[in-house]
Amino acid sequence: MTKDKQYGGLDVFKLIAALLVICVHTSPLTIFSANADFFLTRIVARIAVPFFLMVSGFFILPQYLFAGSRDTRPLVRFLKKTAFLYALAIVIYLPVNFYAGQFKGLDTANVIRMVLFDGTFYHLWYLPAVILGDMIVFLLSRKLPPKVVMAVSLLLYGIGLMGDSYFGAISGVPVLSTAYDAMFHVFSYTRNGLFYAPVFLAMGAWLGHSSRIRNVKISAAGFALSMVLMTAEGFFLHHLGWQRHDSMYLTLLPCMYFLYQLLIAWEQKPEPSFRIISTWIYLSHPLFIVVVRGMAKATGLVGVLVQNSLIHYLAVSALSILFAVLVAKLPIFKKKKAFQRGRAWIELDRTALRHNVKALRALLPNGCELMPAVKTNAYGHGAVLISRELNRLGVNALCVATVREGVELRKNSITGTILVLGYTHPKDFSLLRRYHLTQTVLDFSYAKVLDRYGKKILVHVKIDTGMHRLGERSEKIEEISKIFECRNLNIEGIFTHLCVADETSSESIAFTHAQAKAFYDVVAELHQRGFACPKKHIVSSDGLLYYPELAENYARVGIALYGVLSTRADMERCGISLEPVLTIKARIALVKDLFQGEAAGYGLQFVAPQNIKIAVVAIGYGDGIPRSLSCGVGSVLVHGIKAPIIGRICMDQMLVDISNIPNVNVGDVAVIIGQSGDEKITACDIAEQAGTITNEVLSRLGQRLEMLLI
Numbered sequence: 001m002t003k004d005k006q007y008g009g010l011d012v013f014k015l016i017a018a019l020l021v022i023c024v025h026t027s028p029l030t031i032f033s034a035n036a037d038f039f040l041t042r043i044v045a046r047i048a049v050p051f052f053l054m055v056s057g058f059f060i061l062p063q064y065l066f067a068g069s070r071d072t073r074p075l076v077r078f079l080k081k082t083a084f085l086y087a088l089a090i091v092i093y094l095p096v097n098f099y100a101g102q103f104k105g106l107d108t109a110n111v112i113r114m115v116l117f118d119g120t121f122y123h124l125w126y127l128p129a130v131i132l133g134d135m136i137v138f139l140l141s142r143k144l145p146p147k148v149v150m151a152v153s154l155l156l157y158g159i160g161l162m163g164d165s166y167f168g169a170i171s172g173v174p175v176l177s178t179a180y181d182a183m184f185h186v187f188s189y190t191r192n193g194l195f196y197a198p199v200f201l202a203m204g205a206w207l208g209h210s211s212r213i214r215n216v217k218i219s220a221a222g223f224a225l226s227m228v229l230m231t232a233e234g235f236f237l238h239h240l241g242w243q244r245h246d247s248m249y250l251t252l253l254p255c256m257y258f259l260y261q262l263l264i265a266w267e268q269k270p271e272p273s274f275r276i277i278s279t280w281i282y283l284s285h286p287l288f289i290v291v292v293r294g295m296a297k298a299t300g301l302v303g304v305l306v307q308n309s310l311i312h313y314l315a316v317s318a319l320s321i322l323f324a325v326l327v328a329k330l331p332i333f334k335k336k337k338a339f340q341r342g343r344a345w346i347e348l349d350r351t352a353l354r355h356n357v358k359a360l361r362a363l364l365p366n367g368c369e370l371m372p373a374v375k376t377n378a379y380g381h382g383a384v385l386i387s388r389e390l391n392r393l394g395v396n397a398l399c400v401a402t403v404r405e406g407v408e409l410r411k412n413s414i415t416g417t418i419l420v421l422g423y424t425h426p427k428d429f430s431l432l433r434r435y436h437l438t439q440t441v442l443d444f445s446y447a448k449v450l451d452r453y454g455k456k457i458l459v460h461v462k463i464d465t466g467m468h469r470l471g472e473r474s475e476k477i478e479e480i481s482k483i484f485e486c487r488n489l490n491i492e493g494i495f496t497h498l499c500v501a502d503e504t505s506s507e508s509i510a511f512t513h514a515q516a517k518a519f520y521d522v523v524a525e526l527h528q529r530g531f532a533c534p535k536k537h538i539v540s541s542d543g544l545l546y547y548p549e550l551a552e553n554y555a556r557v558g559i560a561l562y563g564v565l566s567t568r569a570d571m572e573r574c575g576i577s578l579e580p581v582l583t584i585k586a587r588i589a590l591v592k593d594l595f596q597g598e599a600a601g602y603g604l605q606f607v608a609p610q611n612i613k614i615a616v617v618a619i620g621y622g623d624g625i626p627r628s629l630s631c632g633v634g635s636v637l638v639h640g641i642k643a644p645i646i647g648r649i650c651m652d653q654m655l656v657d658i659s660n661i662p663n664v665n666v667g668d669v670a671v672i673i674g675q676s677g678d679e680k681i682t683a684c685d686i687a688e689q690a691g692t693i694t695n696e697v698l699s700r701l702g703q704r705l706e707m708l709l710i
Contacts (some may be wrong), residue, residue, distance in 0.1 A: 009266030010055055012264070014278035020315060022285045024048075026121065027311030035235075037309070040570050042235040042246045049247070049255045050200040057137070057204025058260075059413075062096055065141045065149060065202065066209040067415045068436035074413060075138060079131055086127035093121040096290060111226035117187035119195075120407050121220075123286055125192065133197025133201035137205065140341040150206065153199040160195025161248045165234075168242025193249040198254060207260055209396070209415050214267050230255050235355065246339060266369035273328050280324035288319040297432035307625035344586035344619040345706035347674070348381055350389060352579035356563050357393050359576050360555070363544055368551045371419065371537065373400035373558035374409070380624065380701035381562055381582055384412045385709045391415055399556055403428050405438060419460055419493075422470070431451045437494060443472040444479035451486035460493035460535070463522050465515040474518040477525050484531040493535035494523065495611075499699070501542040502570060512543075516550050541565065545574050566693040568684040582698065583674030584705070588638070589653065591664055599656055601647025605631055612659040614646065617670045622651040624701035625672065630654075633688050636670040640677020643670070
């Protein structure tokens with residue numbers, strides 16, 4: 001699954017927005033009513049460009065604005081792509097520019113103004129605006145917190161507003177009028193990348209970060225009310241004659257906020273081609289305005305094709321759409337998606353993941369949020385896919401085992417806090433800063449190593465309360481205090497780990513309570529000494545299930561998030577409904593007869609007791625299937641019937657007995673973990689057969705298994 005599937009509604013609205021832009025430049029309702037056309041082109045259609053800006057901010061900027069990522073590659077890729085598109089559009093429109101005499105008498109300053117602010121053709125201003133706006137929001141995010149970035153963006157918008165729809169309000173104030181006149185020598189309009197774009201880019205980034213979908217009815221009501229208010233504002237300003245231009249309104253901001261909420265709540269099938277088509281409608285429609293007018297003049301149909309504004313709009317739109325569709329069909333835009341169900345693959349159930357998030361959140365006390373463990377490739381579930389979905393569900397804190405795991409998430413635009421639970425070598429400390437990762441302080445000696453790096457590093461301090469693995473011992477309060485005195489450690493949290501929270505014996509319960517007391521004693525002593533402990537966390541999956549009262553600011557849920565627990569007994573005891581997220585499937589590569597007395601597989605461990613039929617399943621221990629399931633210990637499901645594994649499991653294949661399963665053919669699907677018909681094989685089944693726990697089975701799944709979030 002990609003962002004596409006969640007946000008297909010954005011693709012559809014891109015087409016609508018592109019057609020609204022054509023309205024602005026053709027005034028289709030003029031033939032009926034000037035007021036109706038003003039409403040359509042100067043009010044309703046003004047949502048189009050802010051929408052495009054918000055989409056860019058939504059997908060590009062959250063990692064910089066909220067996660068402090070120093071990986072600029074996604075932003076640079078977007079800016080390069082936009083700059084290339086702008087350069088291409090400039091070249092396309094050069095003949096029209098020269099024909100219209102638009103370059104006559106231009107000096108260097110005017111050329112710079114056109115290229116950087118106004119666009120070399122009247123609609124191309126958007127491309128330098130989104131480039132400049134992205135750069136402004138990015139640079140602000142380097143130094144300022146998100147709320148301040150938004151405040152600065154709003155201030156810029158306010159300045160731009162006075163030079164746009166509210167120009168009449170300041171035109172009589174000499175100081176302001178002089179200032180704006182000076183600005184208009186640099187650019188023609190305040191509707192540009194400096195004043196107009198940043199606020200909508202920041203709004204998009206904010207919604208991309210929060211991932212909280214508001215109630216659809218509230219969003220619809222908010223959008224409707226905002227549109228009513230914007231209509232009143234637009235006509236009022238028009239009546240006063242204040243508008244120097246009419247792109248910027250006060251009520252456009254809430255209008256876009258509620259509209260975007262509606263669109264991201266709309267789970268429409270993705271339409272990647274719509275993105276290409278909408279882009280080329282936007283870029284090409286002025287050409288077709290020229291073409292339609294030329295055709296009208298040549299055929300004597302000016303009265304029909306031009307003076308009838310609605311027909312003029314429809315003709316321009318039809319030609320623009322046709323051209324854009326033809327462009328979208330060019331081979332350069334045809335990305336062949338790799339077939340992911342060819343050999344062996346993992347299917348991830350998004351609905352099950354959402355169910356588990358909801359079920360676990362229901363256990364959280366007030367003030368606590370999930371910090372899912374996505375280490376070891378999210379327990380074999382695909383860290384990037386799972387983390388993206390968690391971000392969409394409003395989960396903004398994650399934990400990983402290694403710095404490289406954290407880097408991979410950042411490179412894939414995962415936002416929020418990412419806590420590295422394990423050891424990071426000093427040579428990799430730069431990665432912590434570059435990718436805005438939070439490092440665990442393993443003990444006092446490690447704190448000194450981190451501090452000697454000489455640059456600020458985000459950290460959580462781990463306290464060893466009895467597990468005796470990582471963490472400074474809880475009784476060493478002096479050393480813990482000295483950790484808090486390190487100048488270069490930006491301490492954002494303190495935590496411990498419970499080691500017998502899953503055990504039911506009285507000794508284990510007492511030990512867990514002792515661990516909690518030791519942790520709270522440390523926190524109390526630190527407070528007594530004047531050290532703040534911003535975020536506290538104690539529980540992981542078992543801790544949350546059995547000791548929810550110990551869940552402080554974060555719950556580091558791991559295996560439970562994926563719908564399983566370590567053992568079958570744990571599943572039966574947990575008391576909440578969890579749904580397995582993962583299914584493993586593989587193709588049957590071959591079907592053949594094995595005759596009585598013939599042996600099969602390495603070591604000839606299986607000998608046919610009678611004539612049987614076997615299948616070769618294209619998955620093996622190289623994909624993480626335990627070799628201990630060999631020789632009849634484990635089985636797979638084919639057509640809803642169990643087929644025992646015969647002989648030794650190989651690196652890339654396994655053999656199964658399908659004698660009792662009719663109509664098995666090459667290419668059929670075998671289910672290794674999951675359900676087929678009325679039968680199912682669970683991760684607990686596999687773990688029991690292999691003599692281990694589900695955590696090990698899942699986390700060992702091989703990287704070559706394709707992953708699909710469905």
